[in-house]
Amino acid sequence: MKKTTSLKMDILGISSAGLCLLHCLIFPLLSILPLGLSHNPYIDLAFATVGLWAVLNIIKKASLIVVVLLLTSITLILLSAFIDIFLDYHTNLLIVGGIGMILGHLINYSNHKNTH
Template sequence: MKNSEVKKTTTPYDILGISSATLCLIHCIIFPLFALIPFGFSDDYIVDTFFACIGMLVVSKILMSNATSTVKIILGLSIVIIVISVLLEIAFDIHSGLIFVGGIGMIIGHFLNFKSHIHS
């Protein structure tokens, strides 16, 4: 597979990954503030599950590409951390800070992968 073909196939996933990870991180930071204000918002794991599913789709596509090992490790670990955090929330109602670590890792991993397309 030519390098230009890889750019065409993984660049949209990087953009989707950066966007969804950023939105997820914003959701995770802002939503607890809304919960403090009595607007009737309650924490809902469905949104976190939605973002985790998008992340798994995007990361699986990049893991199957010829992205660098560093990018694959960062993205793989990040999605595992996010999924663990969501499962803790669903099963035990534990809201851990792991989702922040995973979200930041996803942004960094996708940014590095996107950046590698520009330089190649």
């Protein structure tokens, strides 16, 4: 049962981090177009919340490198979201954290596939 739950959390984490990264890379291009779109840091915070939930469920059974990578990445994402909300400054920590989240979940997912 735990194996299935952890695999689902990895898939959720990869999907969430991938969508977040896509949002972060494509949104600046969309803001150039005169569509009236503006950046909303609460979207970043929503992605971070989903990612945090997946990370907290995965770190219980993950290897040390995966735990360090995921916790560091989610910390960077949350820090970037809070800096954006409170200081109105958009940092690249979000992109670095998103890439780290994807890598951490992929490593954990491949560890499960190799183990079982």
